[in-house]
Amino acid sequence: MDKLILGLLMIKHFTVYEIRQIIRQNFTSICSDSLGSIQAALKKLSQQEAVTFSEYVEKGKMKKEYALTPAGRQLFLDWLKTPIDMGKTKNMDLGKFLFMGYLPRREQMDLLNQTIEGLEDELSKLKKVKEGIQLAEEQAVIQAYLEQKEQLAQNLMEISQTGSLAESISQVAYFELKTLEFGMDSARFQLDWFKKLRQQLAEEKKEVSYGKDQKSGRIRP
Numbered sequence: 001m002d003k004l005i006l007g008l009l010m011i012k013h014f015t016v017y018e019i020r021q022i023i024r025q026n027f028t029s030i031c032s033d034s035l036g037s038i039q040a041a042l043k044k045l046s047q048q049e050a051v052t053f054s055e056y057v058e059k060g061k062m063k064k065e066y067a068l069t070p071a072g073r074q075l076f077l078d079w080l081k082t083p084i085d086m087g088k089t090k091n092m093d094l095g096k097f098l099f100m101g102y103l104p105r106r107e108q109m110d111l112l113n114q115t116i117e118g119l120e121d122e123l124s125k126l127k128k129v130k131e132g133i134q135l136a137e138e139q140a141v142i143q144a145y146l147e148q149k150e151q152l153a154q155n156l157m158e159i160s161q162t163g164s165l166a167e168s169i170s171q172v173a174y175f176e177l178k179t180l181e182f183g184m185d186s187a188r189f190q191l192d193w194f195k196k197l198r199q200q201l202a203e204e205k206k207e208v209s210y211g212k213d214q215k216s217g218r219i220r221p
Helices: 002-009 016-026 035-047 070-080 094-098 105-131 135-147 150-160 165-216
Strands: 051-058 061-068
Touching (some): 002 016, 002 051, 061 070, 070 150, 150 165
16 A cells, blocks of 8 residues: 555645545555555655655644655655566455355355455446546646646656656556556456356256256156
8 A cells, every 4th residue: 555655646745535535436446445554554654754744724624745755756666667466466355265165055156146246336336437537637637736846747757758747647647547447357357257157056056956856756847
């Protein structure tokens, strides 16, 4: 989570609640949107002197707005430039699938149905996120913000090595959208895979039932 937060802060200053809202709306398939987890990550980054914050009062409430330090920017870029390890993600819930054979067939089917419903819900949420993206408008808002934050804009253009601020923002947005599409394609693949497994189990169950009926001499309608 700490690297995700650093990435968000590359382009804008945020409060902890704004970070939570962004994660909740866009990145729950990557990490938790737990306020405690976000605060713990920010504490770790503060101890590493990777982020700093400024305090201000809004509507009578004291707020902290976090920003990257040069050390934090370098920490993020060092991490970003390492190869993507697609085998690194571990999902302990796959252990349930590994040992599902211990359960009776009825409970296996129940678990598969629940898994499929969960994937359908995740895919539906991701589709809504994509449908809600107003790319041109959102890029214009970010550009207007960065034009008021000269140092952030300069850092972004220097890192991305583009010819203009608009091009830098567009480049960032392109891969954000591709990450969303990757999540959708992954959900579709898993959904299709589990539906096929459910169908296989249902067919095997029919074959077993038919075999039992033949042995007993009963004729099934």
